[in-house]
Amino acid sequence: MLIKTSRDGFTHPVPSDITPRAVYEGRRDLMKLLAGGVAGASLAGWAGREAMAQQTTRPNKLAALPGAKSAVAGAMVMDKITDYKDASSYNNFYEFGTDKGDPVKNAHTLKTTPWTVEIEGLVKKPGKYTLEDLLKLSAQEERIYRLRCVEGWSMVVPWVGYSLAELIKRVEPLGSAKYVEFLTLADPKTMPFVGSAVLDWPYAEGLRMDEAMHPLTLLTFGMYGEVLPNQNGAPVRLVVPWKYGFKSAKSIVKIRFTDKQPATAWNKAARQEYGFYSNVNPNVDHPRWSQATERRIGEDGLFAKKRKTLMFNGYEAQVGQLYAGMDLKANY
Numbered sequence: 001m002l003i004k005t006s007r008d009g010f011t012h013p014v015p016s017d018i019t020p021r022a023v024y025e026g027r028r029d030l031m032k033l034l035a036g037g038v039a040g041a042s043l044a045g046w047a048g049r050e051a052m053a054q055q056t057t058r059p060n061k062l063a064a065l066p067g068a069k070s071a072v073a074g075a076m077v078m079d080k081i082t083d084y085k086d087a088s089s090y091n092n093f094y095e096f097g098t099d100k101g102d103p104v105k106n107a108h109t110l111k112t113t114p115w116t117v118e119i120e121g122l123v124k125k126p127g128k129y130t131l132e133d134l135l136k137l138s139a140q141e142e143r144i145y146r147l148r149c150v151e152g153w154s155m156v157v158p159w160v161g162y163s164l165a166e167l168i169k170r171v172e173p174l175g176s177a178k179y180v181e182f183l184t185l186a187d188p189k190t191m192p193f194v195g196s197a198v199l200d201w202p203y204a205e206g207l208r209m210d211e212a213m214h215p216l217t218l219l220t221f222g223m224y225g226e227v228l229p230n231q232n233g234a235p236v237r238l239v240v241p242w243k244y245g246f247k248s249a250k251s252i253v254k255i256r257f258t259d260k261q262p263a264t265a266w267n268k269a270a271r272q273e274y275g276f277y278s279n280v281n282p283n284v285d286h287p288r289w290s291q292a293t294e295r296r297i298g299e300d301g302l303f304a305k306k307r308k309t310l311m312f313n314g315y316e317a318q319v320g321q322l323y324a325g326m327d328l329k330a331n332y
Contacts, residue, residue: 056142056158058225059084065222067142067160072215074318075143082155084224086297091231092149093250094198095184095191102193103231109190110251112235121257122177125170131235135221137170138162142225143218145241148280148313154294159239160222165213173209173257180212181205181262182238182249199265205249206262206276207240210322216241216315242315244278275332279323280313284332 058064061084070076093103096110115131129137140160147155168180186202188194194201211217218239221228228234233250240247246266256262266274273287282292293306312319323331 056081056144056225057084059088060226061088062226062229064225065140065160065227066225067140067222070141070143072141072143072163074216074315075141075145077144077146077156077314079144079146079156080298081144081158082296082298087155087157087223088229088232090155090297092245093231093233094196095186095194095203095251096231097193098198104229106192107230109192110185110230110234111190112230112251115235115253117236117252118254119167119171119257120254121181122174122259123257124172124174127171129167134167134219134236138166140221143216143239145216145218145239146313147239147241147245148294148309150244150246150274150278150286150289150291152289152291152294153297154307154309155297158224159218159220160225161218161220161239163215164217164219164238165215167219167255168213171257176259177257178209179258179261180207180209181254181256181258182207182252183254183256184249185251185253198269200268202253203249203265204262205238205247205264207247208322211240211319214319214322216318242279242312242319244280246274247278277323277328277331279328279332280309280311281328281332282309282311284329 089104090100091103092100093107096103096106113131117129117131117134118127119129120126139162141162142158142160144156144158147157182205184203184205185191186194207217218241220233220237220239221235223229223232228237233248236252237250238248238252261276264274264276266278267276280291285291291309294309295304295306299307310316
């Protein structure tokens with residue numbers, strides 16, 4: 001499928017698949033009208049349900065990490081937030097096992113203090129940042145993002161962090177830097193499945209520079225108003241909401257700027273199944289899973305229907321222009 005450019009920069013191939021900008025920006029205006037008593041009781045009830053769906057309830061499991069509501073376009077989706085119990089116990093983190101329940105059982109062995117992230121490669125200011133340095137680098141924001149796994153399930157998670165671009169600007173990449181590589185900790189003493197044959201360790205992921213600089217790309221330190229649980233990628237991870245979940249590297253210890261496209265973990269393991277870009281695309285199936293629909297975790301009742309997957313996971317308006325003119329089937 002080709003993404004076509006237009007005078008406005010981007011033409012949506014299926015406009016009905018995403019919420020028009022005027023609609024979701026107008027919800028705030030609707031709330032103001034409701035507060036002034038203009039709308040009727042039925043609309044007030046609808047608005048109340050919308051607001052309830054967006055309330056982040058702190059689980060009181062870990063240290064608090066509050067974030068201000070983000071003003072970045074697309075950063076606060078209106079979908080119902082997944083329960084913390086589900087989001088913190090149904091995970092892929094192969095350093096702790098291959099079953100969805102393995103990370104929550106095994107990740108208690110991960111030591112997250114002290115923690116250092118090394119910045120290297122094609123930058124003017126390489127160096128090492130402690131976790132405390134990173135936490136203070138920019139104001140923390142809450143971002144409510146959809147999370148879509150290539151296996152056909154999804155969640156909605158309130159993350160806490162700031163745009164990765166804030167860190168990138170500090171280290172001043174050279175003009176020759178075209179890609180950013182992210183490496184996860186690989187410590188067999190605290191991560192029992194490191195060394196297994198399932199992947200090449202350490203886990204590596206990468207983004208094109210313009211993807212890394214996009215304001216929706218989140219350097220993430222928390223979720224649900226608290227610091228990240230170990231099983232969710234503590235103490236610092238990436239969240240790239242328009243890509244499949246495996247692109248969002250967890251427990252990051254190194255960020256490398258390079259002029260060459262980095263080799264990534266799943267692409268090395270199965271090149272025919274996992275491309276470098278791995279953008280959410282309902283029109284390009286994985287060899288083992290259809291990408292046309294998804295199962296939303298927490299909506300597993302007897303009559304629950306699968307949701308229609310949105311192009312770029314519903315972030316087409318924000319990121320589609322990054323891929324203008326690209327063949328998204330060839331560049332999967």
